[in-house]
Each structure stands twice: as structure tokens, then as C-alpha cells.
Amino acid sequence: MIFEYILTVAQNLIVAFLKLFPEWTPPAWLTDLGGNLNSALNMLTGLAAWFDWALLTACTGAVFLAWAVFFGIKLARVGVSHVPGVGGSG
Numbered sequence: 001m002i003f004e005y006i007l008t009v010a011q012n013l014i015v016a017f018l019k020l021f022p023e024w025t026p027p028a029w030l031t032d033l034g035g036n037l038n039s040a041l042n043m044l045t046g047l048a049a050w051f052d053w054a055l056l057t058a059c060t061g062a063v064f065l066a067w068a069v070f071f072g073i074k075l076a077r078v079g080v081s082h083v084p085g086v087g088g089s090g
Contacts, residue, residue: 029036
């Protein structure tokens with residue numbers, strides 16, 4: 001019950017803060033983002049004669065996968081360093 005009251009007060013504060021700003025209508029390029037992305041991708045399909053999109057996608061995916069693995073290793077090292085007797089900062 002107290003937690004619900006705190007959440008209600010926080011919600012009312014956020015709504016009051018947001019009402020300080022004027023009404024905003026998003027621009028057309030933002031509301032039609034799917035159409036703009038589709039037209040940009042359609043323009044790129046003609047470049048298949050010069051770019052091997054499958055190879056480019058595979059290389060980009062490999063780079064992002066390597067970043068994810070390295071980030072996971074770093075996150076595991078940070079987590080293990082907090083275990084007493086194992087890491088340097090425990």
C-alpha cells in the first residue's frame with residue numbers, strides 16, 4: 001500500500017513535469033520511418049553488382065558477435081572479481 005502510494009506520487013510528478021512542455025507533433029520523416037527505410041533499402045539493391053551483401057552481412061555479424069563475446073567475458077570477469085577469495089576486489 002505504501003509502495004503503491006509512492007508509485008502514484010512518482011507518476012503524478014512525471015506527468016506534471018511532462019505537462020510543462022508544449023504539445024509536439026512529430027515530423028513526417030519520423031512518423032513514416034518504415035517507408036523511408038524501405039525506400040533506402042530499395043536503392044541499395046542495385047549495388048549488388050559491386051558488393052557481395054551476403055559476405056558483408058557475415059563479416060558485420062562476426063564483428064558484432066565478437067564484441068558480444070568479449071563483453072560477456074568482461075562482464076563475467078567483473079562478476080567473478082566480487083567473489084571473496086577469487087578476485088582482486090573481493
